Amino acid sequence: MRRQANPIGELVLIEQIRRSSRRRNASVVLGIGDDCAILRPPPGYELLITTDFSLEGRHFRRDRHPPESVGHRCLARGLSDLAAMGAKPLAAFLSLALPRDIATTRSGQQWMQRFLHGLHALGDRYGCPLAGGDTAESPSSIAGAAGSGLILADIILVGAAPAGKALRRSGARPGDLLYCTGSLGGAAAELATVLTRSSMARIRSGGAAGANAAQHPHLQPEPRLATGASLLRRGIATAALDLSDGLSTDLMHLCTASDVHAIVDAAALPIHPLAAIQGPTPALHAALHGGEDYELLFTAAASTRMPRSLAGVPITLIGRITRRRTGQPVMTLQHPDGTRQPLQPSGWEHFSSTPH
Amino acid sequence: MRRQANPIGELVLIEQIRRSSRRRNASVVLGIGDDCAILRPPPGYELLITTDFSLEGRHFRRDRHPPESVGHRCLARGLSDLAAMGAKPLAAFLSLALPRDIATTRSGQQWMQRFLHGLHALGDRYGCPLAGGDTAESPSSIAGAAGSGLILADIILVGAAPAGKALRRSGARPGDLLYCTGSLGGAAAELATVLTRSSMARIRSGGAAGANAAQHPHLQPEPRLATGASLLRRGIATAALDLSDGLSTDLMHLCTASDVHAIVDAAALPIHPLAAIQGPTPALHAALHGGEDYELLFTAAASTRMPRSLAGVPITLIGRITRRRTGQPVMTLQHPDGTRQPLQPSGWEHFSSTPH
Structure with a gap:
């Protein structure tokens, strides 16, 4: 000892x-x-x-x-x-x-x-x-x-x-719109590649120098500091957190902290190219449940005019916040054909990445 | 993963x-x-x-x-x-x-x-x-x-x-006196007991309730917050650190940071009763090299009138600071008979407890 x-x-x-x-x-x-x-x-x-x-x-x-x-x-x-x-x-x-x-x-x-x-x-x-x-x-x-x-x-x-200005998870209100930065599912897609031995040589050279988040969302994720600071300065986010555990899990944290319900528009999700090439179903799964994208998820009042990008990072409208009703699931996924299903935080969840 | x-x-x-x-x-x-x-x-x-x-x-x-x-x-x-x-x-x-x-x-x-x-x-x-x-x-x-x-x-x-008042390791000057709080070697002595299975029952009951640092220097060490705050408030310490790695190692940190030499008076060291019962030689070893006592080691100008205790914790004069000379060891141990030997930070050193 x-x-x-x-x-x-x-x-x-x-x-x-x-x-x-x-x-x-x-x-x-x-x-x-x-x-x-x-x-x-x-x-x-x-x-x-x-x-x-x-x-x-x-x-x-x-x-x-x-x-x-x-x-x-x-x-x-x-x-x-x-x-x-x-x-x-x-x-x-x-x-x-x-x-x-x-x-x-x-x-x-x-x-x-x-x-x-x-x-x-x-x-x-x-x-x-x-x-x-x-x-x-x-x-x-x-x-x-x-x-x-x-x-x-x-x-x-x-x-x-x-003082008093930090963005929190708890400020989302029914009627707010739901946004995310950048694209989703890339880290999970690259992780799958990293875990196959055959690709080691390529990753070693690619990851070592000149890599960036767009090319290597898992190996070299980019924290969205300038975008977060811009949201704070402009005062347009009602709630925010980062996507470390995956959209479905982190959105649940936001909904729980704000006591609201969220509807996610599946067709609107900005899919990372590395996830997109896997085909529609795995891509949607990676975007919803793949962790470690380190993008920001935030809400803003519907009346807020949201820029298309903040600090050079694209902003995408991916859903909206509604009132939470007893017995209703915390989150709903809406498909392009109009059907809806409960969205469960059942995907890739890090035991390890949940702050307490 | x-x-x-x-x-x-x-x-x-x-x-x-x-x-x-x-x-x-x-x-x-x-x-x-x-x-x-x-x-x-x-x-x-x-x-x-x-x-x-x-x-x-x-x-x-x-x-x-x-x-x-x-x-x-x-x-x-x-x-x-x-x-x-x-x-x-x-x-x-x-x-x-x-x-x-x-x-x-x-x-x-x-x-x-x-x-x-x-x-x-x-x-x-x-x-x-x-x-x-x-x-x-x-x-x-x-x-x-x-x-x-x-x-x-x-x-x-x-x-x-x-602002600007925190005690540091780097302020000791030649001529300063060297002090420590409480007593030394108790944590090492109790640790030896803890590691023998036969004593488990006693420790379990003793450690669980009503224990304190005097009885359980290893299991329940007391951080000297009030004493440290008192040193800061009175402005009497020129340098300070806590005894986590053992006197010989931590004193070396103080000497190195302050670029000074220290003489430790072996007979002056306040030995914890749990160490003292081991006999003079093991007791001296525990006091010099036993870690995790979490007492404070500090220096003060020789002109400072040092109280016998601070915030209820005894203060003991254990040595003095002199100029550091090239080729001289950083620390010297002085025995009661007047003989001196280089003091090496060679004792119980935690790989793990050295802040970087």
């Missing part, structure tokens, strides 16, 4: 993280190296805080995901939560437990370097430095089996929004 | 955490249930943030530690980091990955309830509510062995200190 230190491995690791985290912004008064980091939030702002696990074997696989993608997705999960509330990121914190070989072998250190590269490349684009965290040696299995431990990451994002 | 949801287990778990987290304080504008929590820090204050893993098999053992102690220690690790900088806690966040049986069995849910009880009992005493986090199903081993996954917790503490 405790052990003699391996200071070389540990110091190499911490120094590697520290060196990679020299960036600062005006809000970070004190970064890595003391008992706590110190942040100075902008006056008149509230703080938004979210934490998200990225666990090997649950959120990624070391034999399938390039390390840059693991780092990118780790940070993107947290940034997307800030985007959903319209907040601007101030700093990220990373708790990282690693199997011993990652800290002590050259290939392990290369994995770390590529992981940090992916994380910082995304953080740099949004002015979000790594300001602290924790390191640990990851436990091997209880039984003491020979197997190495797992890579366990927990990312913490601290953001800021003008 | 992803799986069909088990909504009942997950919802039970989240509801259990949510129900147990009804407490609020003035800084928590929005708690569990949205994409992020919202905090409103007191005006004129800076924010202090720290993250700490509590991993089964690394920081605790399910067959050795009562769940209340696991919850208590999980939160105490983070609170102690705030104490070290003189900060007042605003809120805690918990990322928690659990093996499936914890969410789905009655005994698992009881474990969770007792864990949360231990965590909240400590949080309540310091006005520190749980305001958010993440839940996940803990990955089972890579090899897909039959073994259940591990309990993985990451605690995030957000605190506040008057």
